[in-house]
Structures are given as C-alpha cells and as structure tokens.
Amino acid sequence: MAIDDDGPMMDDKVAVVTGVSRRAGIGYAIARELLAQGAKVLVQSWTPHDAEQTWGEDPGGMEAVLAGLGGDGDRLRHVAADFADPEAPARVMERAVAAYGHVDVLIANHARSVRQSLTEVTAAELDLAWAVNGRASVLLTQAFAAQYDDRRPGGRVILFTSGQHLGPMPGELPYAISKGAIQQMTLSLADALADRGITVNTVNPGPVDTGWADAELTAHVSRSLPAGRWGRPEEVARLVRWLASDEANWITGQVINSEGGFRRWVS
Template sequence: MGEGMRGRVAVVTGVSRRIGIGFAIARRLLDEGARVLVHSWAPHDAEQPWGADPTGTAGVLAELGGEGERLRHVAADFADPEAPAAVIDEAVRAFGHVDVLVANHARSSVQDLTQVTAAELDLCWAVNARASVLLTQAFAAQHDDDRPGGRVILFTSGQHLAPMARELPYAISKGAIHQMTLSLADALADRGITVNTVNPGPVDTGWADPELTRRVGRALPAGRWGTPEDVARLVCWLASDEAAWITGQVINSEGGFRRWVM
C-alpha cells in the first residue's frame, strides 16, 4: 500500500476483534502511514453470542504490530458520558493531535416491540448515538484548523433502507447517526473538517448464524457478504485528501444488496 496518510493521526473506535470492521480500518490506516489510537470495550463482545476475541486485547494489538510509536490503545465504556472526551484526550497525549476520527463502535441489541425496554433504549442511544456526537465534539475542540485533512467518519446501518423490527434499540440509535450527519457536517464545514457516515451493509464479522448467512448471501449479487476490508477501503478513502470535497453524506456501501430477495 501507499503512504497517503503519513503524518496524520487517527482515532478508531470499536477495535476489539481481529475479524471486525474496526480492526480492518486500523490496519489499513497503519499501512497507509498514519499513527492510530484504537479504542475497545471487550465486555460488550463478551456478552454477545459471538464472544470476545479469543486472543484478548493483547492479541488484537499484537496483530496490528504492537503498541509503540505508531499505535496506542485505550479501553473505554461509552455508556459513560465522559468516556468519549477521555478517548480523544488520550490520543492527544500520545500523538499531540488528532486529524481523523472513525467512530466505528456499536452496541448491538436484539429487542422487538414486545421486548423493548427503556433501559436498553437508553443504553443504545448513549453508546451508539450520544457517544458519536461527544466524540465529534471532543475531536473538533482539539483540532488545529491549520492542519489539512480534518475528517469525521461515523457509522450507521441499513435502517433507512429497510425495517429492522427485531433490533429496535439498535436501529433507532443508528437512525439518529444518519440524521445527525448533515448537521454535524454543517457545523464543521467552515473549519475544513468533513463529516460523513458509512452504511457498510451486511459484513461478515462472525456474528451471523448459518441460516442468516445463507439468506443474506442469496440477496447479494456478488454471492458473498461484504468483508471488513471492503469497508476499510472506503473509510480510508474518505479519510484521505482525495475525499476532501465530500461532506454531509450517508454512503451506502452494500454491494447491491437486494433486500426483497431475502
């Protein structure tokens, strides 16, 4: 790969599993020459059906090259409203500044209308939506506008393209990220900072059971799910100088996903 991100510093949240999207993004940014602070919160994965990475945080960091001059790590629970600013502050302490924020983290939640609780709605809002706003706020507060390449990249899901009735807390909180994108972009446009959101579509990160894998695969023209590397290529392009003219967009990168086929 090239070194188009040399001299830039990125924060990537949600880097807790080697087969995850956050890991692929961090690895590509490192390959492109960036210095990267990765964030994780392994207890969330541990309580999910797919579980935490079997090698633990140490194994994830080792596969990224190990902590050192170009890679740092911080664990933080974004249910805590002070955690987003603390993550950005840690990156500034480590590297002096932050040029790129990739808010890839997410709390997954499977609750339909008969099951949904106020507590789960609040937690998904806090982790997925509120933390994305507060990370952007903290990023903007430390950003030196004389530096080129100010980028914020958020993540939504496909809730704006088709219903997600079995995952209401998750879908609603991700919908908030979709809706905040244009307003955050406008708030930062005069400072030369772009804000865009990615909907990566179905990505194989080990969470789907065999039946869902088969059904979704049937609706993807390429005959396969997306890979974390597919997402990483788009994110790293949005973080690059080549994407400087794009802001306020929600980009659907789904490989032609035909939901009506499922």
C-alpha cells in the same frame, strides 16, 4: 500527504478508531489499513460488550488484537472505554492528544447491539443503545472538533450506520433506532464543521462478515447480494481510508451506502 502507486499515504496523520476489539471486526480492518498507510492510530475497545454477545470476545483477547496491528508502541496506542459513560468520549480524545499531540481523523465505528423486538424492548436498553451509539458519536465529534487545529488540512469525521434508513430491523429496535440517528445527524454535524475544513460523512457498509451471523442467516442474506456473499471488513476499510484521505476533501454531509447491491426485497 504523499501518494504512491498503492494509494494515498497518511504518514502525517493521526487517527482515532473506535470499536476495535476483534480481529474479525471492521474496526480492526480500518486500523490495520490506516497503519499500513503510515498513520498513527489510537484504538478504543470495550470487550465486556463482546463477552455478552453470542460471538464472544476475540479468542486471543486484546493482546492478540494489538499484536495483529503491530503492537502497542510509537504508532499504535490503545484505550479501553465504555461509551455508556458520558465522559468517556472526551477521555478517549484526550488520550490520543496526549500520545500524539493532535488528531486529524475520527472514525466512530463502535456499536452496541442487543436484540429486542417491540414486545421485548425496555427503557433501559433504549437509553443505553442511544448513549453508546448516538450520544457517544456526537460527543466524540465534539471532542475531536475542540482539539482540532484548523491550520492542519484534512480534518475528517467518519461515522457508521447500518442501513436503518433503507430497511427495517424490527427484531433489534434499540440498535436500529440509535444507529438510525447517525444518518440523521450527519448533515447537521457536517454543516457545523464545514467552515473549519472538517468533513463529516457516514458509512453504511451493509452486511459484513465479521463472524456474528449463524450459517442460516448468512445463507439467507447472501441470496440478496449479487456477489452471493457478504462484504468483507477490508472492503469497508478501503472506503474509510479513502474518505480519510485528501482525495475525499470535496465529500461531506453524505451517507455512503456501500452494500454491494444489497437487495432487501429478495426473500
């Protein structure tokens, strides 16, 4: 992997990035960063989930998202997949291998988020949140490992949690429980793949401004951040790019809390 003054280049790498459906999102920023570093990227989206949320779909749809990444072509491919389907993770990986021959980096950034408190929580949503957030992350890792060529250096799996291991989220129990499982699985997945030269790490990006929070919540959380603002998607993307690079080959089994000094106890 070449290095230039702007950081590690990834012109010999292929990455799968899940959860790329909005230009304001973390997944979009990650895909853009990797493409800028020379990687070939397959992005996964499931826009019906965004349509159910208060923030809605990207105003330009997936056409605008893909156009913003340079357009579907030799270095960028797209697949729509619903991770509620247990077969979807394998299909996403198969699509990437069919397009590029192999995958070096898996970034499981996708998430299902529905607000349910203890009095509101349902079995159906608990099951669905686990399927999308937890189960799919494991099955994506399994599919990645199955196709990975151990002769290629630099295998990377990067998962995402949201700090559930550091603070409570009582108003969003299915999300908190299922994403909290990512923190718990990180070390075991890392150990399972360590002898093959594949690292597994998880990023907790803290509060990131992706357009989902209203003005009141944005102001409230900003008071708990030393910089007085939420994180930006591109700041998360730079950390992920580094974890995906050869420079991070000694880091595995870690949950990296990149929260800008988030003080959860500030009211």
